[in-house]
Amino acid sequence: MLKKERQAFIIHKVNLHNKILSSDLSQEINVSEDTIRRDLNELSEMKKIIKVHGGALSKSFHNSFQHKNIYSLEHKKIIAQKAVSLIKDGMFVLTTGGTTIIELARALPENLQATFFTGSLPAAFEYMHHPNIEVIIIGDRLSKNSQITVGGAAISKIREIKADMCFMGVNAIDIENGITDSDWDIVQLKQAMIESSSKVVALTISEKVNTTMRLKVCNVKDIDVLITELKPDDSLLASYTGTEIEII
């Protein structure tokens, strides 16, 4: 068995089982464990697999359990601070889910009186702890991944609302493709929210600026305000300054 085909075989096995032991492979292919180890190292070098003590794991396995760290937490706090300044007493506010929105919720001043609509459970929890904020939950099927309600009922409820402002956590934004996302249900929700709001505020860490995902939510011009942790005149945001978007 040639080295190339052996490595192909290993990749196949790893992807199939999500994990593999060096010792098993060694037996199965009938080569020494050293050889397997060398293969695993090379494949790991090529980012095809994740090598661990004793064997290897598939990339997908790793991803599925690797919860997104909140290391951009500080950035998100800055964003939240800026976003909060836009909210005035008496407003009706629509919000999506996402960790940035949670930070926004935590940053709300105690004396702010406003009504928040959301289908995001974690966001609702946060809003709930604010004394002067009225919370309206948008009901429907709960998506376990995103911890937000999704579906037709949610969308038609959103359409019934006429909100002053919509705060949207953004996963990818790009001057060409606008706001994009990877989850069909979430895209529908966001589109409905945009239509139901007088003003759309997009929140994103700069890391996600100029990235693209598969599904389109809206064009850049549909956004009224863009908030990142950067200063408005940062060079990364230069391409957006020409548009009619307000950058904060």
Added chain:
Amino acid sequence: MLKKERQAFIIHKVNLHNKILSSDLSQEINVSEDTIRRDLNELSEMKKIIKVHGGALSKSFHNSFQHKNIYSLEHKKIIAQKAVSLIKDGMFVLTTGGTTIIELARALPENLQATFFTGSLPAAFEYMHHPNIEVIIIGDRLSKNSQITVGGAAISKIREIKADMCFMGVNAIDIENGITDSDWDIVQLKQAMIESSSKVVALTISEKVNTTMRLKVCNVKDIDVLITELKPDDSLLASYTGTEIEII
């Protein structure tokens, strides 16, 4: 089992149950408690979990801290255990809020496949962590006291549902006055739930049996099953045994 794999498993478990004991994990995975402790320390270092004496807690649910303080928790666990046995695969289940219902949610077996409708945020959080349970959130204004959605929209949504079973946390029950409560909105909700369910299961700690509040929810005869932490033949429940209510 590889180390990474084990740690992924631990993260999964923690997120599912919101808390986990080192001793349980040790047994389940069949490694020494030292190993588990080392894992928990590393995961805690990585901010994936919150390590506490005896085990670990999920990050998402820091509310679990309050968990210990729940009044007569042990009784509620017994009640939850009994209630769970009534739920079969494929059922549509309506639930109210309340700490007893939370315990019910935690007691649900992992392999149970069912659809749960609720307006209670804490309950929804619990259901969400169960892999095979579909959660439908009933939307409306969020009552901060009871952490449940209340109002006309919630009620009309409930009326659209035809559930197999309704689990109702009971605040006061009495053979004369039936189930009573003190919150107008909650009473409306509960009445709607009763109407929309083939079977009504009332859950209550024995302390609340033979007590009364101001607002009537329903008569005792509208209940199908009554669950307390007591044995069915306990003298406290004697007055209910004559009726057609099943006592568990």
Added chain:
DNA sequence: AATTTATTTGCAGTTTAATGCGTGTATTAT
């Protein structure tokens, strides 16, 4: 085809990682 060259493999010895156990010390519960 034969020989050189380069690559790959296996092996021995050493190093490192992972785990379990025993002991003494914290922490929690009674």
Added chain:
DNA sequence: ATAATACACGCATTAAACTGCAAATAAATT
């Protein structure tokens, strides 16, 4: 206050990983 758990630390054991080297194999050259 006392007993019962849970914890941390060091050490021993085992398995896995690395290192360098020689043998084996494949590829290239003449």
